[in-house]
Amino acid sequence: MSQRHLLALFNDFDEAVAAISELRAANIKGFDFDDLILKSPIEHPEVETVLGDRPIKVQWFTLAGACMGGLLAFTLVASAQANFFSQIKAGKPIVPLPPDFVLTYEMFILGGVFITILGFLICAGLPAKRSPLYSAKVSEDQIGILVKGDEAAVTAFKAIFTKHKALEIQEEAGK
């Protein structure tokens, strides 16, 4: 059965939250709640809690990037220092740890920042082509709820959205 996409726009954040809660409780056939996407003009943790536990994995990229950055820096610096033929040490430590710590620390941060960004792009699905169901109002002052469901679910979606005073409902046939 072909799937349909619906985007409902709300002016009132509380109504949007209520609509999401109702969609979750309604147990609509042909609709998976995990497919629901909330579009908001601001960072909105309060509304996001209604969506349930959706994992964030960026911090694992951060950990990996920072560790790799630090390790790489120490390895490169220490191996350059260990080249006795180019740098004669004359009784000093071959790989002096305190000064090397500074460079390791800087590269720990650099690796962490760069790989965090990579993680952000991967986890947030960016860069992306803008979806056809999008309203510029979402970046202004309205909140959007994007749902995907079977043909049969559309009526139930519309009823819930209308009940919660959706300002506009956009519809598109999906693949």
Added chain:
Amino acid sequence: MGKDIREDIAWAQINKDVLKSLENPKKLYWVILLIAIAMVGVAVGCEIYQYQTGMGVSNKSNSHVWSLYIATFIFWIGMSHSGTLLSAILHLMHADWRKPIYRFAEAMTTFSLMTAGLFVLVHLGRLWMVYYVMPYPNERWVWPNFQSPLVWDMFAIATYLSSSVIFLYVGMIPDLAICRDNIHAGWRKKLYTVLSLGWEGTDRQWRNFRITYLTIACFLIPLAVSVHSIVASDFAMSNMPGWHVTSFPPYFVAGALYSGCAAIITLFVILRYVFKFEEYMTLPIMRKLVRLTFAIAMVWTYLNLIEFSSVWYGHDQTAKDQLIFKATGPYAPYFWAMIFFGSILPLLLAFKRFQTHLPLLFVVSILLNVGMWLERWMIIGPSFAHGHYPWTWDHDQWPSLVQWGIVFGSFGWFTLLFMVFCKVFPSVSMYEVKEMVYHRTLALKNKPAVKGEH
């Protein structure tokens, strides 16, 4: 003290006001831009002359090898720190009054680092040998000394610059999407479309954005502190009299935050007027900023006193002579001007009536930065003039007009970059101002009604 921002301001209005700044600044904007270009012209002329004639025209000598170039380099590095203070530290402390002003402060960080970087090249003289600055083992047998703070500097500043650019950009993505949605076709539309990466404000995007922004903020704070501590180590780890002081790293960090905060006040006043941002860059926010600057000024004064006392009561006679030389020798007027601008003048900021007096704050903030620039010069100039060995003393050296011209032009370069940025990108964070308005409205709603109110 009034509200940081009106709770009843419409979100659409926020978009409209900020987007308007990308199109219709006051005429003063163009005047500032022209002056900045003229200043850059002076610097470019001086640099071409120096490049073609040789470093001798800068009037540096064997004693004065660093002179104004490195003093100004440190000044610009220092200037960058307050962007991080406002955007990262205050973000972690949930100080939401920073939201309307952190974007331009963060841009200031980026552009002052870029300006600072130019001074390394100018100081180098032989621009075609610029790759020699890069500390990597190479086939030229120029092996970097990884124990040297100068090499650490290169790593630290490169890390700071790239991280700051990323932090500025990532924080701007939701606003770039607003620009993309509202700006009519043209090169700007294409630019915003590419830079906004297809941002739609989905819950997935916001969730990951939140944690990314927080993580980078956490990285940036120790990074900013380490950058200026390392710059301080360039001095403190040598045995030059006047430099070999343990308190140099915190002293440098405090000085950096101080000059940055003063610059934010200057730019606040300019942007508020030029882009008509009275609704967002409000007087209560200015008051908080001024109080922060005052507090940092006092920390700087305290650290100055520590430095002087530790030299005065210490056993290093050369360092003591050096301090007396600063206070009574040919550099005395500049030394006392530094003390006046850095420690005495900021006392004005303690008075409530001056904390929102914009014309006065504009002048004072510029003078504070004059003081901070003098601080850097007083670290470098007198120390080279009156070092350990009397036969290296050179009390009469005065930087040539070429040096002054390049230093002068660097302010134009910074202004040029900053003003162009403010015209192309939103200098007020729209989504964060909306958040600020939203949370304050919620707080008002949840506030228990006062007796007698319905």
